[in-house]
Amino acid sequence: ADDGYRLWLRFDEIASEEVRNDYRQSVGQIFIDGDSPILATAGKELSDGLSGLLGQSVPLLDRAADGPGIIAGIIGQSDLINGWVTTADAEKIQEEGYLLMQKEQNGQQRIVIAAKDERGVLYGSFHLLRLVQTQSALSGLHLIDNPKIKMRVLNHWDNLDRTVERGYAGFSIWDWHQLPEFLDVRYTDYARANASIGINGTVVTNVNANALIFRPDYLEKVAALADVFRPYGIRIYLTARFSAPIEQGGLETADPLDAGVQKWWSDKVAEIYELIPDFGGFLVKANSEGQPGPQNYNRNHAEGANMLADALEPYGGVVMWRAFVYSNEEPEDRAKQAYNEFVPLDGKFRKNVLIQVKNGPIDFQPREPIHPLFGAMPQTPLMMEFQITKEYLGQGTHLVGLAKMYEEVLQTDTYVKGKGSTVAKVIDGSLDGHELSGIAGVANIGTARNWTGNLFGQADWYAYGRLAWDPEIAAESIFEEWTKMTFTHDPEAVSVINNMLATSHETCVRYMTPLGLHHIMGPGHHYGPGPWVSRMPRADWTSVYYHKADEKGLGFDRTASGSDALSQYHPDFQKELRDMDKISHKFLLWFHHVPWDHVLSTGNTLWVELCREYHRGAAAVTAMKEQWNSVSDHIDPGRFRQVAMHLDIQEKEAKWWRDACLRYFQSFSKMEIPADLEQPE
Ligand code: GCU
Incomplete structure (x- = not known):
């Protein structure tokens, strides 16, 4: 099959x-x-x-x-x-x-x-x-x-033991044990697939980095991969664990201002370029979620990034320094912390440093408003970091096309230089005139025979590459290409499949986190619903930290009367969001704590609207199953069944999300779930 x-x-x-x-x-x-x-x-x-x-x-x-x-x-x-x-x-x-x-x-x-x-x-x-x-x-x-973005890279969150952090497609395709001698044919097929969509770089190691990769025998393995990728135009990058000079170099410190540390990195970089002349550079997660970084030595992110940038500069390498930082001890709203740490450093980074920013300020939620850093650091090239693997969107089982979500983010207007200052223009460098530009996608690739576990995950990999090449391409035209190349040319079937890809993201948002809810997944694994569970390390990160349900209402007040995260955006952007009666329902509960009986623009109270959204979402999954069944004549049986079986799981779990969340929120609203809600046909 x-x-x-x-x-x-x-x-x-x-x-x-x-x-x-x-x-x-x-x-x-x-x-x-x-x-x-x-x-x-x-x-x-x-x-x-x-x-x-x-x-x-x-x-x-x-x-x-x-x-x-x-x-x-x-x-x-x-x-x-x-x-x-x-x-x-x-x-x-x-x-x-x-x-x-x-x-x-x-x-x-x-x-x-x-x-x-x-x-x-x-x-x-x-x-x-x-x-x-x-x-x-x-x-x-x-x-x-012409490509609009220069560095179009995949980020593999792959560990050296072949487990994949947030990977849902089997194990890592990098077989470190057998490298450098044994070159799996997958490496070549991987390179072909990426080259076919214009991806020109790959970071093969996890952001939660292991310094072992810098040991000479491991670098030889990396060089073997680089040799396979080179004829396909793909450069290799590595994640750099900030404390590597201690762990691999035997030094006593990793202080970026220490001369011995600087020398260790320059020597290491020289060693890497000796093996891999076109090595791309480093991706760094520092002082985030327990990772080491410059702040351990009272230095800031710029001092840390610049030290690595200086080591790479003679060879044309770059540093991709991540802005995904927050601290559990910090009393500030998590959504605000990256902006607070990075905006004061604008202009302090070397020319070969890019700051890599997740699309939203929390963490790859089914839907987030844009990260407030976009447009707020005009002197620094900002990279977009999208997640292709679906950590918070049903992982390996749910069919959720991500292209629509990417498009929504890229086309969002930051207003920082007047109307039309979209996120796409921030990251392609055109808004602020940057030479260097980049975009990263956290890969959904593994040893699964179909690469992505969920067959439709292939569409997300494909769409990511196409949008990295040109963030202005319409999602619909990407679906059209992918469906024809992947499945069938039958016009009716193509339109059904495209419709599934186009609507499934909104559907997922509806049955998981409608109206701007976020991070109500089970903690740790982030799979099913868990708005009631508390394993948060901080006293006020109780179960209600992100949704703030109480007897009065639901949602996180991020306006001036609350955390005021809203103030981190441009005033014209704020205008669209400030008023709970004018804000798009997409972000209502992200920015506002709304009374249960507040009447929304639809004429429904918040409670009724919430019930409707969850029901619409679950019903849409049942409809999607029927859509898939309707194209069965045009799909080979092997792939047809893969998708059909996953849709069965998704249907069951959409109902689980719906019922679990509504029952839980009902314990606060104390209101009835209306009887006339949309049910599967
Ligand atoms: C999320 C994810 C982690 C990952 C982190 C990151 O929090 O759950 O597994 O390490 O993002 O992007 O650094």
């Missing part, structure tokens, strides 16, 4: 002979003008993929042939390509970008892939494959596509 291992890189023969014949005319042979490992990858991918799709061998030629076909190469290096690309077009192509066109010149027909560097040729090749996979027309094709 088809187990989904091939992801969206399925190049089965196109069913219609007419369509196949059409493509044979235009892309029946390939010539890549140039010689390098990345160009060779592009050629091999094109040849393998097209041969499958067209049902005949699509050869890779060693010189340009007469007659139609693909020609690819680098502008300025290839005379052939120079002859086909106009100066005007060439000027528009940027680093890693490409021109993809169909052109007739002197009676010759060609599909041209032209770029300024070899990665551009690789990405253009995958774009062409995607067009054929989705059976798009090639005639008249003329597009220039």
Whole structure:
């Protein structure tokens, strides 16, 4: 049975002979003008993929042939390509970008892939494959596509013992034990999948880092992985445990201002670059959730980050310093702490430091307002950190398409430089004119045969890559591509599956945390409902810390009468949220403590609205099951069943969430659950 291992890189023969014949005319042979490992990858991918799709061998030629076909190469290096690309077009192509066109010149027909560097040729090749996979027309094709974000990386929360923190797809795909000699074919397939969506970097170790990775034998293993990734344009990065100089170097301190510590890091970095000349740099979680950091020595985040940045600078490496910091001892609202710590440091970081910020101020909740740091540190490049693994959204079992959520975050207006100052423009560097820009996605990949455990998790990996390339792409068009590449071309089935992807995030929010509720999951594992459980380390982080239910009402007052987290946003942003009668219901209980009998804009009281949302969410999962059943004729039985079985779990658990949360909140509201609520059909 088809187990989904091939992801969206399925190049089965196109069913219609007419369509196949059409493509044979235009892309029946390939010539890549140039010689390098990345160009060779592009050629091999094109040849393998097209041969499958067209049902005949699509050869890779060693010189340009007469007659139609693909020609690819680098502008300025290839005379052939120079002859086909106009100066005007060439000027528009940027680093890693490409021109993809169909052109007739002197009676010759060609599909041209032209770029300024070899990665551009690789990405253009995958774009062409995607067009054929989705059976798009090639005639008249003329597009220039440049990535909007420079560093497009995955973060693996993978431990050296192969467990994966918040991983729901089996164990880590990095087999450290057998590296560096044994190179699992998965490493190559992983690199192909990432290259196909433009991902150009990967952090292979957990943010809760283990300093062991810096031991020479481990670095050799890392170098072996880097060698596999390099021909696919992917650079490797590592997480740096701040106390590594003590643990691996035998020093007495890890104080960033200590000369011995600085030397240890410079030497270590030199050693790494000796093995991995294109090493990307470090990702650091410091002074967060018990991790060591500069504050242990009364230094601040900038002093810590800069010390590492100085060590990496001579080699072009960067530091991705995370802003996910909060302290249990701190009496301040957790949502405010990162802003308080980081905003005063704006302008104090070295040029090769990026601050990596989670999309929201708490922690990857089903829905959060944007993090207040976006737009608040104009002198520092901020990276987005999205979670692809679904820690708080049903983990490996629930079907929840994340692209809509990413889109919502990226398109949110911070207003910091007037209307239109979206989060996307903050992180692509355009708002504040930063050269360096980056985005990170916490991977959902593991040893599961289909890579992501839940088959639909593949869609989230795919969507993350596409949005990292261009955060302005509409989620809907990403679904369209993915569904056609992954499942079927049947128009009806495609639209049903796209609809599941488009609505499932809102559905999950409804049955888990409607109206701006958050962090009411069971503590520790973060899976099922647990608004009543308290294992919080702080006296006031009792069970009600995040939802604050009491006899009067529900929700966290973050306005001026409460924690005033709202004041960390731009005044125009605050305006949208300040008034409980005007705020979008999405964020109502995030910012306001609302009386149970308060009448909302829907005409319902808060209590009735809450009951309705939970019921709508659970009913929507039942409807989703029916939608999936309706496409069964168009999906192979192996993958169909995988999804169907997960939907059974999701249906059961959506009801669990609904009933458990409503019964619990009812113990405060003391109101009846209305009888006429939406039930599964
Ligand atoms: C969450 C998650 C942790 C993770 C942390 C982080 O709190 O539950 O497992 O380590 O985020 O992002 O650092």
